[in-house]
Amino acid sequence: MSRFKRVLITLTTLVVIVGLALGGGSLWLFSDAKVSNVGAGFSRELAIPPLAKSTVKRDGTRVFDLTMQAGQKEFRPGLKTPTWGFNGAFLGPTLRAERGEKVQVRIRNKLGEESTVHWHGMHLPAKMDGGPHQMIAPGATWSPHWTVDQPAASLWYHPHPHGRTERHVQRGLAGMFLLDDAQSARLALPKRYGVDDLPVIVQDVRFDGAKFDSGHKLMRNVGFLGDRTMVNGTLDPYKEVGDELVRLRLLNASTARTYDFGFADNRKFSLVGTDGGLLEKAVALDRIQLSPGERAETVVRMKPGERTVLRSYPQTNYGDFWQSRFSGADDTFDVLELRAKDTLRPSPGIPARLGEPEVPDGSDSVRERSFGLLMSGINGRPMAMDRIDETVVRGTAETWTVRNDDGVPHNFHVHDVQFRVLEVDGKQPPPELRGAKDTVFVPGSQTVKLAMRFTGPADPDTPYMYHCHLLYHEDIGMMGQFVVVEKGQKAGTVRTPHSHVGH
DSSP, rough: OOOOHHHHHHHHHHHHHHHHHHHHHHHHHHTTOOOOOOTTOOOOOOOOOOBEEEETTOOEEEEEEEEEEEEEEEEEEEEEEEEEESSSSOOOOEEEOOOOEEEEEEEEESSSBBBBOOOEEEOGGGGGGTTEEEEEOOOOOEEEEEEEOSEEEEEEOOOOOOOTTTHHHTOOOOOOEEEOOOHHHOSSOOBBTTEEEEEEEEEEEETTEEEEEEOOTTTTTTTOOSSEEEEEEEEEEEEEESSSSEEOOOOOOOOOOOOEEEEEOOEEEEEETTTEEEEEEEEEOOEEOOTTTTTEEEEEEOOOOOOOEEEEEOSSSSSSSSHHTTTTTOOBEEEEEEEEEEEEEEEOOOSSOOOOOOOOOOOTTTEEEEEEEETETTTBBBBOOOOOEEEETOOOHHHEEEEEEESSOEEEEEESSEEEEETTTBBOGGGGGOBBBSSSEEOOOEEEEEEEOOOOOEEEEEEEEOSSSSSSHHHHHEEEEEEEEEETTTOOOOOOEEEOOOO
């Protein structure tokens, strides 16, 4: 055999071996990316975050105190995990206030680094928003204050430091902020907190020994995806309930994972509220998809002695099979088991009419804007802290068209306002997207059209954010800034971010 033939055979063999190795590696990565915990069981009673204590000043201002602190939590017997939390080791208490109330939150930072606290879904002045321009230095206190001026809703709070939000939320800095109003108080809906009205804060986690493993696995361009879920900081949770109707306030507090919630027995449930408050009337569903930051208020009917499992199902709207597998769409999680007592308290039926979402319908929009979502930035520009990207006039409504330009799953969150989803890919949105929203899922190649109104107050120098709420994407620059101005006023100059060192 000639030398040339031997070299040719050797090279061919090497190409085949490399090809088989690459193919085998790709197949292994693809197979290993699918996750399911179905059948793992439920062994721990669901923790219910306590309602935050408050005091009331002479002028009627309700004052809450939050301390950001490091700690340890024993998620699994004998293993203490380093964590962060508000007023405790992990997560935070549930704040609660009524429409029309003045509120103040005194936040003390006892962490070893600066952070922020953002009031997700809250309508409030830009200086009080808790975005990346309102940093709190270690050892300092920040005391934002505002008047609650929006309908009853399930909101939440979490850090928002530019470039580090994913890590701060993963460590445990999050909590719910519930708003009430006269209309919701009159409704015959489950409303006994922790009894028949349950906060359900869902996060995905992965452990490396006792510690959280927060690394991004290969090909996970959505960010961190865990291999198990917990609710309110409880792994494998169950909750015993004693009422025929149970209200679940679902919050997707994961940093990148989108869930499609339903029940393992495919029973119907009633959707009564979305991000910004109650729907006009309840909608019967068997699935509700929530991307990071989204909330949904659901009511499920129980029978004496039965058990049912809240499950997250595989999803089909992420794009191609590759994106679906590596972005978590093929995964299945048993999230929470509800265990009904043998005797249940009777519950009245869900009212025929619930509320009226206070969001525009697009008919009075004075301007349209377009936003293209890319991993590299929004409208081709990564976030810049000293740049104002958009200027809106106080009191006006606008229509924003948001499109996914790169095929990777994204979502879109706007600070300060609630919006109405007018269209999804040119069609009327499904029932679960017809309420007040502040965050919306925008999977590969999808386009959504949103109507919103900017009611102020005006502040030409202090911006609000709009961004992808997959927190890795936000951290690497998928975020922009807008200011609200009076008619005829121009945008000002964004001040250099500084940490609050006093009040």
